[in-house]
Amino acid sequence: MSEWIWTSNDTSWAINEHMSAIKKGLLLLAIYVIIIIALTPYARGNEFIGLMVIASIFIIIFIATIIHSYTRIRTIRKAITSLKRVEIKRGSIILETANGTYTASLDEITMCHKTMSVSRSRPYVYNIFIKYQGMEYEIPYLKPEDYGALKQVLKKHGKDIEQCP
Incomplete structure (x- = not known):
């Protein structure tokens, strides 16, 4: 898994x-x-x-x-109030916010990313946006290696992250 x-x-x-x-x-x-x-x-x-x-x-x-x-x-x-923790396992996603914890299947959410240039020492980071039940949550400043790991896990579950419009 x-x-x-x-x-x-x-x-x-x-x-x-x-x-x-x-x-x-x-x-x-x-x-x-x-x-x-x-x-x-x-x-x-x-x-x-x-x-x-x-x-x-x-x-x-x-x-x-x-x-x-x-x-x-x-x-x-x-x-901080947006997302404190995100966990993907067994085909579901767990979003932990200040208001509570939400569990959804990966089919119920849409995900996209924006690439940001930060500095010369850190050439770029990813901001991941997760839409679930009309709310948009953000994973800010995700490192390239963490983004790659997320993308691999999502591919194993048949989901992909698209570029945000």
């Missing part, structure tokens, strides 16, 4: 990295604002204007960093 299992563990690490970036950004922003408030009484004329321009630039940079990290976390959390 041929089986294939995929589990997502990388996303929790990425969320922790971005959360620490948000915390560091907020801490630096708070320290910077306190320093600016403390220096304001000592600045006169043009020094005050220069201090405020520099302060504004740094505050914008800190806020942009925090917003970027927050949006990345939302994107990663969306990926």
Whole structure:
């Protein structure tokens, strides 16, 4: 019997990295604002204007960093809620999501893939899309060797992955 299992563990690490970036950004922003408030009484004329321009630039940079990290976390959390685990065995597929676990026969689903270029060290990855009961689930950033294993298991069950339109 041929089986294939995929589990997502990388996303929790990425969320922790971005959360620490948000915390560091907020801490630096708070320290910077306190320093600016403390220096304001000592600045006169043009020094005050220069201090405020520099302060504004740094505050914008800190806020942009925090917003970027927050949006990345939302994107990663969306990926987590999609699929946590996929298992193919004995002609059926098991989809584990945050809402529960769904089991279906391979005939009840449609699968397609999109190839993505990531970087020079990792030339490409596959995003697999599984449609089941009107919902579209995604296996993000599947390595070429994992994609090959998935394709072999599906061929043994008489199913193929097509390129997404």
